[in-house]
Amino acid sequence: MNRLFLAMPATLFEYQSIHDEFSSTVQGKWVQEQNLHLTLQFFGNTFEKDYLVERLSSLEFHPEASAIKGLALLNQDRILYAQVENPSLEEVYTQIQETFGLYDEQEFIPHITLMRIKRILDKKLLDEKIKQYEERPVGILHPNIELIQSTLTPKGAQYTLLKRFTA
DSSP states (O other), X not given: OEEEEEXXXXXXXXXXXXXXXXXXXXXXXXXXXXXXEEEEEEEETSSOHHHHHXXXXXXXXXXXXXXXXXXXXXXXXXXXXXXXXXXXXXXXXXXXXXXXXXXXXXXXXXXXXXXXXXXXXXXXXXXHHHHHTTTOEEEEEOSOEEEEEEEEETTEEEXXXXXXXXX
């Protein structure tokens, strides 16, 4: 199954160290390092690739690079993520929503998913470890916007860059 989404690539400085540090507190599926990104819009299979490329190419994006600082939990402790505070992302998100008539009822929380948690082994220790990362820089969000195709395979999602949009 192929799914399309719009994303900004992310680089974490010490991703393996974070992985190792949290392995004693949670079990689950870590995102492959080369797949780390911030999702601006998940399209799934709602639109054809060519239509998306055409419409997105007509937009002017002005995202800014930003630091990725701190870790947190999302969706009732089911996702471990890195936090991104970047006001320009809200503008890009709104522009995409309006262009395609897609309005999520959920609040847009800019983040980089690190792990989908299946089991928490030690909640207290997990919370302590997250607190240690509170304002700690962990990476950078690149100012590129990319249309990505995700193909689900038995080994996990395989990503293919379809188009990069520049400011």
